[in-house]
Amino acid sequence: MAEEKKEEEEEKEAPSEDEKEEEEEKAAAGELIDKADKAAGRLEDANKELGKLLSKQERMKVEATLGGTTTAGQQEKTQEEKEIEGAKELLKDTGLAEEAFPDEADKKEV
Numbered sequence: 001m002a003e004e005k006k007e008e009e010e011e012k013e014a015p016s017e018d019e020k021e022e023e024e025e026k027a028a029a030g031e032l033i034d035k036a037d038k039a040a041g042r043l044e045d046a047n048k049e050l051g052k053l054l055s056k057q058e059r060m061k062v063e064a065t066l067g068g069t070t071t072a073g074q075q076e077k078t079q080e081e082k083e084i085e086g087a088k089e090l091l092k093d094t095g096l097a098e099e100a101f102p103d104e105a106d107k108k109e110v
Helices: 002-013 017-067 079-091 102-109
Strands: none
Touching: none
């Protein structure tokens, strides 16, 4: 009879399979929550940094606008025009510019 009582007490103290599974699920859920909290913290930090960068970008744009360094109202040059301008700059003092760009030499003479 004493042995039966000991066995009953041991069964009561030892968690059942269902209880073990439930504890494991709670532990897994706790780990997921911890990971989610860390990820949320990283997102909040990234959002703060992005906010700072956007503010800085806005200030730079305002300074450029007020400083007159914007391109508003100016005609954009095409890539070809930019390349021709660069070539003219390279050939400027070589005497080859007149040969490479005869139209420009005619305009200077007039």
